[in-house]
Amino acid sequence: MKYIDQIDLKDKRVFIRVDFNVPLDKEGNVTSDKRVKASIPTIKYALEKGAKLIIASHLGRPKGKRVAEMSLKPVAKVLSGLLQREIAFLDDCVGEAVEQATGKMKEGDIILLENLRFHPGEDKNDAEFAKQLAALCDVYIDDAFAVSHRAAASNSAITDFVKTCAAGFLLKNEVEYFKKAMVNPAHPLVAIIGGAKVSDKIGLLENLIEKVDKILIGGGMAFTFLRAAGYETGKSLCEEEMLDTARKIVSKAKQKNVQFLLPVDAVIAQSTTAEAEAKVCGVKEIPKDMIGLDIGPATISVFSEALKGVKTIIWNGPMGMFELAAFSKGTFELAQAVADSGALSIIGGGDTDTAIKKAGMSAKMSYISTGGGAFLEWLEGKTLPGIAALER
Template sequence: MKTLKEIEVKGKRVLIRVDFNVPMNEAGEITDDLRIRTVLPTLRYLLEQQAKIIICTHMGRPKGQRVDKYSLAPVAAYLARLLDRPVPLAADCIGPEVAAAVAQLKDGEILMLENLRFHPQEEKNDPQFSAQLAAVADVYLNDAFAVSHRAHASVAGVTEYVQEKAAGFLLQKEIEYFHRCIDIPQRPLVAIVGGAKVSGKLEALRNMLERVDKMIIGGAMANTFLKSQGYSVGGSKVEDDLLETAAALLKQAKAKNIKVYLPVDVIAADRFAPDAVSKQVTIQDIPDNWMALDIGPASVICFCEVLADARTIVWNGPMGAFEMAAFARGTMALAHAVAASHALSVTGGGDSNAAIALSGESENISYMSTGGGAFLELMEGKVLPGIKALG
């Protein structure tokens, strides 16, 4: 996989795939610009090198139709302010109008293409659509780690029709950090895995158990593991069809001498609501029909002790329903512990990163990945289509 500095871009037409699928409010204002700001180093380098820059991205799920609320006009305007230069928006992402707009580009100028997903062929990785995207470019750059697990036309198919292809600085950074954490970690390597479902992270758990020294499991998915060990978890969310699988994973870990830490107490509530009645209980004492919505203080102490001597930490998924203040303490405590550790720490997934941002510890985490699904697939040991296509 070539990287940006390995290729000559001066005066060339550079098609760069980014992920500017940013959240916006009803007024069309961007509420979180992280995905835009993380690509600025690549864009500024291309500007310094006097490349002709053609930005392509998707927004939302318009299902192959032109939907006004998913237009990239607000994104183009926002990027123009950040870069302090014009960023015109093309009327489409392929076709004669796009070719004409690109032909007018001077060295060091930028054009943003309209939403890729206005065309159903994008998600179908249609060869003709891929060729049309590539027709306006001399060089293709992938700087969209968050969609690199998707074999879409702008991520994979387009690479078959360009002269040169490479990874942008963001994609390069994502891969390098993950490589340092998983392939050549300083040990002990501790994985923190949380979130709602075991089913969504089953392959990641299996793969990580081949690599880690210790694993902390929290969030609603911990209920399935606890129930598999004979605990009654009241009305907590459980995947009953995966009880045997959960038990087998714990048995696998024990056979490999990998320590897996589950909650020993929880904050249980009578319903899933911010104003629910809640109390701290041990995992043996969860009341019938009550649900575990956060790890308890004893679990926090235990998990923080596990992290104290970690040299590498990989975190995916919160410890509870942190979006509700009453059930955020466990996740916040772990965020502070990870930030205070002397470990190389990498987090991935929207919920994990949102929780860390809420804790105020973003600046103290080694690297916060921009990818959720892509990060998880790397944890599963998979080769991402977007990265394979650059090879």
Template structure:
């Protein structure tokens, strides 16, 4: 997989917009796991060592297109500063004057700035070109180091690349692509893929691509309920994409035609509602006692 790398960019004195994945577990301003922050350090340090001003951008949670203090990236800036051992300027917004001021401050100082949550703007998830252009105005170069978000057609991932002179993969992205390429092109057998997540629609392309490559596919998470319902199993009020039931059946039929097995969970935890303190029960999948409860 030959991709333009950050190593191919002229970074000296450049403003490098680096899309990272800092979607960390955060509660009451406390980060539960900083693995994703640490995973981006090689790219950040490489850019700094080669003379760039680093402009970091990420989403956090699902704030639904408007500012929500619960999903602010400010605690992430603090943690990143501790790990890097250098000041990280935090921008109170990801576009406009606050962002531009923060970038100028970083250029005059330690050359690292973290923008506020991209999803505080509805334009991020809508892949809005005006929002993407405003992000691109902050930088000279674009680097994508957010493998976990790379499949999304969001403004900071896709549209922004139309407004920068050069776009490249970061070191983490490069590493993940290398692993993925090895797995897909010359895997050891048996080759088993595990997929999860909330929506089948987000994974359709990946599933269809994997069908001809893997020996077995394990599907978990909330997306399994769409497959359960497509098999006419009781799912109560569990999350189901009703418009993807036929797609789920087509996937299972295509797998069977290839002699490949799709494995789904055999049991699940059910509850009346998704909230702390709700009574739960473990049931076998297909047990009608789920009633109007939902799978967690």
């Protein structure tokens, strides 16, 4: 795979596939520019090297139709503000008018194309649509890791029709940190896995057991593992149909000599509300009418101890219902323990990112992945079409 800083961009029309899938309010204003900011280093670098920039993204799921509320037009204003430069917005991403506009570009010009998903060919990874996109440029740069797990015309098929293809800095970071976590990690390597369901993380756990030294389990999914071990878990989230799978995962970890740590206590309540009275109890004593909503203080100690002296930490999924203050301590204190460990820490998955931010710990993590689903599928050992296309 080539990176943007390894190719000549001078006077070239450079097509950059970004992820500007930003939230909009009812008036069509961008409510968070985080994703736009994430691609600024790549965009600025291309401009410094004398490129003519064609920027493309999707927004929402318009299903191949033009949906006014999903236009990228509001993003042009945000991008213009961040770059302090004029952005030309085109109301389509292919066609004669687009070809004419991109054909007349001068060095330093920036065009933002309309939503790629307004065309059905985008999500279908259609070769004809990809060919039309490819005709606009001399160089293709992919900087949209968050959609790498979906084969689309703008991140997969397009690479068949553009001679020079490379990854932008955001994608480069994802690739480099993934290699540090899963390809050539420094050991001991620990995975912290949380979230609600075991069923969402089977592939992940099975792949991690082959690579890591320790796995720490929290979140709602911990109660399925505890039930599988023979404990009563009250009204806590439990996937009865996953009990056998949970036992097999624990057994496989044992065979591979992987330390598999489950909570020893929990913060419990009668309901998932801010008003509910929170109590702490051992996992063997959860009453029938109570719900486990966070890991308890003893578990925080055990998990924090397990992180001492480790070299690499991968974290996916919160330890409890961190959105409510009474059930946030497990996630927040573990975030502090990760920061204190001095290990290379790689955080991935939407909720984990939100939780770390809420804990005020974002700056203390080595890397926070920009792609929830993509990060998860990569950790599962799956091939990501957007990455594979650049490796061809």
